[in-house]
Amino acid sequence: MTDRKSSISSSLSRRALLRSAAVTGAGIGAMSISSISGFEFVSRVAAAENPPIGTWPEGSKGSTIYVSISVPRTGAYAVQGEDELKGWELAIEHINEGHELLRKISPKTKKGVLGKQIKAVVTDSGAKPNQAVQAHQRAITENKAVMLTGSTSSAVAVAANKLAQREHVLYLAGISGSNDTTGKDCVRYGFRQNFYGETAANAIGPVLVKQFGKNKKMAFMTPDYTYGHTVTKSVNDYLTKNAGWTQVTNQVSPLGAPDFSSYLLNIANSGAEVLINVNWGRDAVLSIQQAQKFGILDKMKLVVPYQIPFLAREVGNGLLAGVYAATDYWWTLEDKYPLAKMFNEAFVKKYGYHPEWGAENAYISFAHWARMVEEAGTFYPPAVIKTYEKGETIPSLVGDVKYRPEDHQCVRPVFIVKGKAPKEMKNKEDFWEVVETIPGEGLMQKPDAFGCKLGDYT
Amino acid sequence: MINWANFVSQAFNGLVLGALLALISSGLTIIYGTLGVLNLAHGAMFMLGGYAGYVAYNYTGSFIVAVAVGALFVMLVGVVMERVIIRHFYSRPPEDQLLVTFGISICMVEIVRFFFGSLSQTVPAPAVFSGITSLGFMFYPTYRLALVGIIAIALLVLFLVLYRTRIGMIVRAGIEDSLMVDSLGINVYRIFMLVFGIGAMAAGFAGIVNAPVVSITPDMGESILVQTFVVVVIGGVGSFPGAVIGGLIAGEIISLTSMVNPGYAYVMLFAAMTVVLVLRPYGLLGTQGRE
Numbered sequence: 001m002t003d004r005k006s007s008i009s010s011s012l013s014r015r016a017l018l019r020s021a022a023v024t025g026a027g028i029g030a031m032s033i034s035s036i037s038g039f040e041f042v043s044r045v046a047a048a049e050n051p052p053i054g055t056w057p058e059g060s061k062g063s064t065i066y067v068s069i070s071v072p073r074t075g076a077y078a079v080q081g082e083d084e085l086k087g088w089e090l091a092i093e094h095i096n097e098g099h100e101l102l103r104k105i106s107p108k109t110k111k112g113v114l115g116k117q118i119k120a121v122v123t124d125s126g127a128k129p130n131q132a133v134q135a136h137q138r139a140i141t142e143n144k145a146v147m148l149t150g151s152t153s154s155a156v157a158v159a160a161n162k163l164a165q166r167e168h169v170l171y172l173a174g175i176s177g178s179n180d181t182t183g184k185d186c187v188r189y190g191f192r193q194n195f196y197g198e199t200a201a202n203a204i205g206p207v208l209v210k211q212f213g214k215n216k217k218m219a220f221m222t223p224d225y226t227y228g229h230t231v232t233k234s235v236n237d238y239l240t241k242n243a244g245w246t247q248v249t250n251q252v253s254p255l256g257a258p259d260f261s262s263y264l265l266n267i268a269n270s271g272a273e274v275l276i277n278v279n280w281g282r283d284a285v286l287s288i289q290q291a292q293k294f295g296i297l298d299k300m301k302l303v304v305p306y307q308i309p310f311l312a313r314e315v316g317n318g319l320l321a322g323v324y325a326a327t328d329y330w331w332t333l334e335d336k337y338p339l340a341k342m343f344n345e346a347f348v349k350k351y352g353y354h355p356e357w358g359a360e361n362a363y364i365s366f367a368h369w370a371r372m373v374e375e376a377g378t379f380y381p382p383a384v385i386k387t388y389e390k391g392e393t394i395p396s397l398v399g400d401v402k403y404r405p406e407d408h409q410c411v412r413p414v415f416i417v418k419g420k421a422p423k424e425m426k427n428k429e430d431f432w433e434v435v436e437t438i439p440g441e442g443l444m445q446k447p448d449a450f451g452c453k454l455g456d457y458t
Numbered sequence: 459m460i461n462w463a464n465f466v467s468q469a470f471n472g473l474v475l476g477a478l479l480a481l482i483s484s485g486l487t488i489i490y491g492t493l494g495v496l497n498l499a500h501g502a503m504f505m506l507g508g509y510a511g512y513v514a515y516n517y518t519g520s521f522i523v524a525v526a527v528g529a530l531f532v533m534l535v536g537v538v539m540e541r542v543i544i545r546h547f548y549s550r551p552p553e554d555q556l557l558v559t560f561g562i563s564i565c566m567v568e569i570v571r572f573f574f575g576s577l578s579q580t581v582p583a584p585a586v587f588s589g590i591t592s593l594g595f596m597f598y599p600t601y602r603l604a605l606v607g608i609i610a611i612a613l614l615v616l617f618l619v620l621y622r623t624r625i626g627m628i629v630r631a632g633i634e635d636s637l638m639v640d641s642l643g644i645n646v647y648r649i650f651m652l653v654f655g656i657g658a659m660a661a662g663f664a665g666i667v668n669a670p671v672v673s674i675t676p677d678m679g680e681s682i683l684v685q686t687f688v689v690v691v692i693g694g695v696g697s698f699p700g701a702v703i704g705g706l707i708a709g710e711i712i713s714l715t716s717m718v719n720p721g722y723a724y725v726m727l728f729a730a731m732t733v734v735l736v737l738r739p740y741g742l743l744g745t746q747g748r749e
Contacts, residue, residue, distance in 0.1 A: 074567075074677055078576040224721055252721040258681045259672060261471050261602070262716035262723065268596065269464040285578055286672055293599040293671075295590045314578055314673075 053381060053458055054168030059144035060379040065116045067092075068139030070150040070160075071174060072127040076256040077152040077281040080309045080358050084152060084174050085122065086351050087362030092118045094346070095370050101342040105364070105395050106371035113370050114379065121145060127152055127255065127281075129159035136160060140167055146379050147172065147369060152281070152358065153255070154178030154227035157192075164189040165455050168381055172365045175358050177280075177306045179230040182409035183450025188457055189381065191388060191403060193365040193396075193410040194357070197227070198450075199443040200305050200326040201234035203414035207324055207436060208303060209243040212274060216243070219272035219300070220250040221263060221279050221287055227306075228252070231278045235305045248272050253283070260287040264294045276303045285314045292319050309356030312419060312431035320419030320431070327415050329360035330432050333398060340397045354429050364396050368403075368410075382457040401440070406447030408454065411440040460717060467596040468713040474602050476709020477609040478668055482682060483689040483701040484616060485660030491633035491696025492653045495544060496552065498559040500686060501679025502566040503658050507532045507665025508674035509570055512581050521584040525666050532662025533655045540654035545647065563679070571676040578673035581666070601670050608667050613702060616660065620698055629653055633696045634745075688731045694744025703742060 052058070059065060069088055072081035094102040095118055098111040112118065121143050123135035132150065139145040148164055148171040151157035157176035164171030165187035173181055173192040177200065182192050195203075218239065222228040232250060239245035249270040251263035264287070267275060275296060279287045284304070288311075291297050297319065304311065304320075307327035312320045331354035334341035343363060347355040355363075369384075371394060376383040389405035401412040417432035425431065486500045511528030515521065539562065547555045582588070583601035591600045620626040628649050632639045640646040665674075672678065685708060693704025711730055716723040734741060 073576075074571075075680075078675075078677070079578075082576060251716075254724055256681050258678065258685075259475060261475065262468055262713040263720050265467045265471055265596065265713075266464065266717060266720065269461070269467060282578055282673075282675060289580070289673060290671075293590070293601075295597045310577065316580065 050380060050382075055140055055144040055146055056168075056380055059146040060114075060116060063116055064119050065113065065379070066119050066121055066139065066143035066145045067147045067149065068121045068123070068136045068143070068145040070123045070125040070132040070135040070139075070148075070156075072152050073124040075126045075128075076283055077127040079314070080152045080175060080281055080356070081125075081127070083309050083356045084150070084358040084362045086347070087355065087359030088120065088149065088366055090347060090350060090359075091363045091366035091370075092120055093350075095366065099346070101339065101346060102367055102370065104339060104342075105367040106374055108374035109370055113373050114377070125150060125152075125156055127156060129153075129155050132156045133159050133163050136163055136171075137167075140169055145169065149362070149365070150174045151176050153225065154181055154230075155225045157181045157190075158185040158226060161185055161187045161190040168458070170369070170381055170384060172369055174362060174365075176227070177231055178226040179234060179445075179450050180226050182407045183230075183452055185226075186407050186409075186452040186454055188385060188408075188454040191365070191369075191408045191410070193368065193401075193412065194328045194361040195326065195412070195414045195440075195443075196409075197231035197234040197306070198445050199414050199440065200231065201238045202443040203436075203438045204303070204305050204324060204326040204416055205235070205238035205242060207416050208239065208274070211324065212301060214243045214245070216245045216274050217248045217270075217272045218245050218274045218276055219248055219267045219270050221260075221267070221275070221277045222250055222252045223279050223283060224252045224254050227280065228278050231306050232276075235276060235278070245274075253279070253287075255283065257283060257286075260290045261294070263287070264291055264296060267291075268294055268296055268299070272300050274301045274303060276305060278305060280306065280308050282314075284308050284311055288315050288319055292317070307357065307417065307432075309358045313429075318422045321421035321424075323419040324435075325417050325419070325432070327417050327432075328357040328412075329355075329398060330357070330415060330417050330434055331355060331429070332432070332434060333415065336437075337398050339395065343397050360397055368394065368396070385457060404444075404447055406454075407450075407452040409444070409447075411444060413440050414438050414443055463595050464717055465714075467598075468717045469710065470593070470596075470598070472710035472713030473706065474606055474709070475712060476706035477606050477613075478664060478705075479682075479685055479689050479708050480702040480705025481609050481612055481664045482661055483686045483693065483705050484613065484698055485657035485664075486686050487690045487693070487696055487701040488620070488629065488633070488698060489654055489657035490690070492629055492636065493544070493548065493650050494552075494636075495547065495555045495559070497657070498556055498683070499539070499563040499566060500657075500661050501681075501683030502563040503532050503536065503661040503679070504665040504668075504682055505570065505674065505676065505679040506535060506566060507662030508581070508669045508678065509574060509579075509665075510662065511666030511669060512579050512674060515581050521581075524581060524669075525663065528666030528669075529659050529663040532665070533659035535662075536658025537651055537655040539658075540651050544654065545650070548650075567676045567679070574676065576676060578675045580673045581669035583670035599671075605667060605671065609664075612660070612663055612667075616656075617698065619656070625649070625652065685727070688727055691731050691741060692734050694741025697741065697743040697745070700741055700743035 121139040125132035136148045151174040154176040157173040160171050171190045179197045220232050222232045302323050304325040307325035334344050372387045376387040388403045391405045393400045393402045416436040418435045507528040510531035511524035514527035515524035587601040587604040590597045689704040689708045693700030712723045715726040
């Protein structure tokens with residue numbers, strides 16, 4: 001009996017012990033879980049499940065994360081590069097402080113990304129691919145950068161795409177108008193927010209046909225790299241197929257050409273009725289100014305299919321009055337989009353001028369990235385990529401947009417603007433009038449039409 | 459776009475482009491010929507001339523004052539640069555000279571960028587030369603036509619200084635054999651300073667007279683520097699007439715090639731340089747053995 005009692009007692013005590021141990025263990029577990037942040041918990045789970053990849057998890061271990069921004073601060077695209085940089089800087093400031101505008105785009109953002117403050121490693125790419133790739137590589141190695149961005153030349157964007165895929169670090173394209181960036185040179189680790197050659201062509205094409213009619217002779221000025229060739233092809237294809245326009249000459253020039261006179265003479269002698277200038281940055285400014293000096297703008301209509309930040313103010317003399325262009329953003333869109341108004345106000349307050357589309361693209365692409373990381377709950381790159389690839393409709397400065405999972409291109413509206421004559425300008429920055437807003441869906445080619453194969457996650 | 463009208467137009471345009479290249483290259487070549495210093499800051503001096511003239515124009519509204527200020531300011535910069543930095547590098551290896559002039563060029567560009575920003579600035583052509591002139595076979599900007607005359611006068615003045623004055627004689631002697639000039643009791647270092655100033659002035663003058671043609675930006679000297687080197691190599695290092703001939707050849711190559719295929723305009727320029735280097739390594743009018 002005693003033995004039985006003792007046996008029961010010992011069995012009870014063992015049961016009690018096990019129970020209490022289980023309760024205590026669960027309690028300790030719960031306590032330990034509650035003592036770490038949700039991010040760390042998810043990270044630990046992710047780390048337990050996934051081997052390190054790229055700069056993850058090293059790059060996001062501390063209280064600060066680094067992003068690499070390589071942007072042209074010298075050369076033919078320097079002016080546009082500085083504007084982009086301001087957009088990124090403002091986005092970082094807003095993310096770090098949990099600004100109201102940023103939280104409208106990324107509701108889960110409090111301060112920083114998953115509670116970590118962002119610091120930027122800024123370098124001058126000079127719009128040269130090798131310079132940009134070296135700078136990004138250094139930021140990956142030395143700062144364990146968790147994200148790369150910056151380009152004002154698609155040649156840089158394509159090179160950075162390849163680096164991002166090789167190093168397994170996300171790359172958000174800056175200004176990049178080539179079809180190839182999310183076409184044949186697309187990568188799993190690359191994303192692009194802004195409009196590009198094909199969408200520009202499909203947006204501005206109908207406007208040109210409506211304005212100038214059918215069967216026109218057109219001359220192109222094309223910078224000699226991926227952006228120039230793909231934009232020229234898209235615009236040419238649209239106008240020849242849909243309106244019977246004929247290309248009479250295509251003047252291809254190197255990026256940063258110091259003089260356009262010989263190209264302009266060819267155009268002057270070509271019999272063209274419309275001059276479609278695909279040049280960009282300072283090349284566009286110079287070629288338009290020189291075209292006017294050769295009397296070409298009196299003889300033919302000028303079109304800028306891919307609008308250039310600061311073009312109107314740099315070209316001056318009202319040369320862009322009546323000129324049509326396709327663009328990602330113009331500040332007067334604030335009348336239509338409340339978030340654009342908030343962005344403009346914050347930008348003007350900090351920098352003293354209205355943002356151009358380079359700054360808009362920079363800001364919103366960072367805001368979208370912050371949202372995706374918050375939604376994923378981890379910096380683990382494949383998880384962030386898969387969050388983008390859900391293709392959810394998300395807010396932007398110009399209404400709702402979404403990223404296509406097949407090519408990582410943002411489906412977003414394109415705006416057609418028309419240059420104002422100086423007497424029509426209501427203030428010194430009122431260069432363009434937004435004449436049409438075209439939804440992105442109908443402007444884009446099928447995701448595989450330009451040969452996009454995204455590649456692996458790991 | 460090959461037809462007779464376009465050929466004549468492009469040939470004429472090549473002359474205008476070539477004249478500008480000739481003027482800038484002549485400054486580079488006399489500096490290298492006399493001092494043996496390959497001045498990588500020559501493009502930046504071209505840019506400085508543009509900005510100095512731009513500032514002067516904004517204050518005075520006079521294009522003539524702008525040209526004078528642009529040329530003289532860069533000459534002054536050249537003299538100071540030679541006295542303070544370059545003279546310490548005469549006996550140093552060529553790579554040191556390249557590095558120091560390259561460094562100076564970066565400083566100049568960034569200083570200008572700091573004060574003026576990257577946005578391009580314009581200097582309007584004088585009213586008398588504004589507008590377009592009909593040449594029968596084409597319309598051509600009047601100022602570009604005037605530019606040929608302006609540069610021709612500048613090159614003539616440079617020619618007279620180099621070939622019709624005692625200083626010019628010493629400079630040319632220095633180009634051939636600076637050691638001999640020194641041993642004749644001539645203060646060759648003072649001459650060096652003068653040569654550097656004249657060479658810089660040629661670049662500065664070109665910078666401001668070219669400003670109404672192309673808007674000025676801090677890095678406008680970069681691309682022109684490369685072309686200038688090509689001109690000097692084609693014409694012959696140290697040869698003033700070589701720089702003029704080389705400039706005109708380069709201008710014609712760029713212009714005429716663009717008539718056939720614009721994408722190859724600059725490729726052909728480098729191809730021409732390669733051919734000259736293979737067939738005549740010292741350039742068309744250069745002298746074998748000249749350093």
